[in-house]
Amino acid sequence: MDQLEHKTVVDHEYGASEIQVLEGLEAVRKRPGMYIGSTSSSGLHHLVYEIVDNAIDEALAGYCTEISVEIDEEDVITVSDNGRGIPVDIQVQTGRPAMEVVFTILHAGGKFGGGGYKVSGGLHGVGASVVNALSEWLVAQVHKDGKIYEMKFSRGNVTQDITVVGETDKHGTIVKFKPDAEIFENTVYDYNILFTRMREQAFLNAGLKIRTEDRRSGKETLHELCYKGGIREFVEYINRNKTSLHNEVIYITGERDGSMAEIALQYNDSYNEIILSFANNINTPEGGMHEEGFKRALTNTINNYGKKIGLLKNDDKLSGEDCREGLTAIISVKLEEAQFEGQTKAKLGNSEIRTLVNAVVGEKLEVFLEEHPAVGRTIMEKALTASRAREAARKARESIRRKNALEGATLPGKLSDCNERDPSLTEVYIVEGDSAGGSAKGGRDARFQAILPLWGKMLNVEKARADKVYGNEKLTPVITALGAGIGEDFDVSKLRYHKVIIMADADVDGSHIRTLLLTFFFRFMRPLVDGGYVYSAVPPLYKLVRGKQIRYAYSDDERDRVSTEMRGDNPNAKIEISRNKGLGEMDPHELWETTMDPEHRTLKQFTMADAVAADEIFTLLMGEKVEPRKEFIEQNAWRVVNFDY
Numbered sequence: 001m002d003q004l005e006h007k008t009v010v011d012h013e014y015g016a017s018e019i020q021v022l023e024g025l026e027a028v029r030k031r032p033g034m035y036i037g038s039t040s041s042s043g044l045h046h047l048v049y050e051i052v053d054n055a056i057d058e059a060l061a062g063y064c065t066e067i068s069v070e071i072d073e074e075d076v077i078t079v080s081d082n083g084r085g086i087p088v089d090i091q092v093q094t095g096r097p098a099m100e101v102v103f104t105i106l107h108a109g110g111k112f113g114g115g116g117y118k119v120s121g122g123l124h125g126v127g128a129s130v131v132n133a134l135s136e137w138l139v140a141q142v143h144k145d146g147k148i149y150e151m152k153f154s155r156g157n158v159t160q161d162i163t164v165v166g167e168t169d170k171h172g173t174i175v176k177f178k179p180d181a182e183i184f185e186n187t188v189y190d191y192n193i194l195f196t197r198m199r200e201q202a203f204l205n206a207g208l209k210i211r212t213e214d215r216r217s218g219k220e221t222l223h224e225l226c227y228k229g230g231i232r233e234f235v236e237y238i239n240r241n242k243t244s245l246h247n248e249v250i251y252i253t254g255e256r257d258g259s260m261a262e263i264a265l266q267y268n269d270s271y272n273e274i275i276l277s278f279a280n281n282i283n284t285p286e287g288g289m290h291e292e293g294f295k296r297a298l299t300n301t302i303n304n305y306g307k308k309i310g311l312l313k314n315d316d317k318l319s320g321e322d323c324r325e326g327l328t329a330i331i332s333v334k335l336e337e338a339q340f341e342g343q344t345k346a347k348l349g350n351s352e353i354r355t356l357v358n359a360v361v362g363e364k365l366e367v368f369l370e371e372h373p374a375v376g377r378t379i380m381e382k383a384l385t386a387s388r389a390r391e392a393a394r395k396a397r398e399s400i401r402r403k404n405a406l407e408g409a410t411l412p413g414k415l416s417d418c419n420e421r422d423p424s425l426t427e428v429y430i431v432e433g434d435s436a437g438g439s440a441k442g443g444r445d446a447r448f449q450a451i452l453p454l455w456g457k458m459l460n461v462e463k464a465r466a467d468k469v470y471g472n473e474k475l476t477p478v479i480t481a482l483g484a485g486i487g488e489d490f491d492v493s494k495l496r497y498h499k500v501i502i503m504a505d506a507d508v509d510g511s512h513i514r515t516l517l518l519t520f521f522f523r524f525m526r527p528l529v530d531g532g533y534v535y536s537a538v539p540p541l542y543k544l545v546r547g548k549q550i551r552y553a554y555s556d557d558e559r560d561r562v563s564t565e566m567r568g569d570n571p572n573a574k575i576e577i578s579r580n581k582g583l584g585e586m587d588p589h590e591l592w593e594t595t596m597d598p599e600h601r602t603l604k605q606f607t608m609a610d611a612v613a614a615d616e617i618f619t620l621l622m623g624e625k626v627e628p629r630k631e632f633i634e635q636n637a638w639r640v641v642n643f644d645y
């Protein structure tokens, strides 16, 4: 195959710029966390996003209509697009082909070529060179001007200079890489994580075709995504299992000074608010200026409209939260120099965007409501009911507070508290049923473990408004035991235990109570979930007995392994294996050994990184619509039982 001409001048000594290249990528390999957040699963998947962002930029520039993401055997990833292809000509500043620069120089992303990269998606800014540095190998091909150009790398080093390897009538870029097992704890890709991310990108880029495919044996899956309606369809998707209050999704867009904002919203009959915001296609879970501008405009517009149609009297005022009850909204802004702030760089800091979104939403939502009076009235009524319920909830909370003050904030009678007072050292087991509670109380280490038994039917908070939740006699002991308040008053710094452990049987009933409690925590004590304070205890599934020797197993695999171990060299040994009965039937000592002793137990931490997934799960498991719930449980039966979301 022909080598490009410049190949003849490659055999030179290292110049200053190349030494910098090597040092740059060496730094990435030394401290990968600085560039991709972590070397755990999240970092591994981040590699794919970094590559895909380049293709999305090309789509934003208007030159790419299709992107494909594939997983092959050994977790090799291939990302391709039908864009113009990375430039292959020699770059003036470096004297190297642009294609090489993209993969070898840190932050090269938007710096070359001019134009086209106006709203760079790879704003977390690390780009293709970081992926290259962290890959065992990477192969890039560019189809352009009738030729196929190829370059190869290993751990950031060039192993094959740019070479023409064939002819083509197509245009586009193909990048194939294998994540480096020396860097990542685990190099196995989760198709579902990649698919969810790509679906989000497909919603955010209306009309863009995205294909995702898993080609690993036994896992074969394929999706073709394309949403002509963009974020309107995103809102419909989130609301698909809910009952919406008006048929059409409200869609607002506007631009100013090179920035643009796009908002889609629809109300449903739930009590929850879901706002997802994005800046340059990057999710901003901590919100920021675009969200602030939106919220401000929404509250103002709804209040003004209420006055205008006479549903709000003189001094009546709806709060922002009232106006957002049951709201699902997507806010997507595109701007030139996005400033990401906050701990996780997940918050948009550009204040001009607040002004833009506020102005656009203020102006256009008002017009919309005037042109759609039936929708306007529905939204007003929803907000008014929310306001009345909030007042009732405030009174309920107030009465809890007053009662606590009178009784000196007495802890619930059923709570067996621990001796230690430092919350960072303590844990509370929330246990279903009195007998399990008894065993737990007998088995615990009372120095740092508290036990709170619950019994009877738990309230499904997904179907109840806040005031009913605050006054609920099953939940009150949980609220007072945790000591951090509830709802708007919740203050995680007052939490009395830093581990809140739900202990329920490993069966369907246990899974139900777990789900009810988690829903409660998720909806009413969200910082508890976000802070990673919520755990699930994992009781053993099997008990194995050989003579006096007793062992436990927490899965079928472990049961088989343990049984082989116990048998040792004596193939005739009789090992009795029994399915574990239930927490209530374990004696205190057994419960301690298998489920509560920090030295031997397993705890599952409950985290909900993906707000859309969490909302979906709780809506389905706890909501009104029966059909989608049945479907979900049938499709995810094992996950529901194990609570392994």
Ligand code: TTJ
Residues within 6 Å of the ligand: 051, 052, 054, 055, 058, 079, 080, 081, 083, 084, 085, 086, 087, 102, 112, 113, 114, 115, 116, 128, 172, 173, 174, 175
């Ligand atoms: C840059 O400006 C001149 C014309 O080409 C532009 C460009 O680089 N386009 C481009 C890059 N399209 N696709 C990419 C790309 C695609 C993947 C999958 C990976 C990478 C690193 C870049």
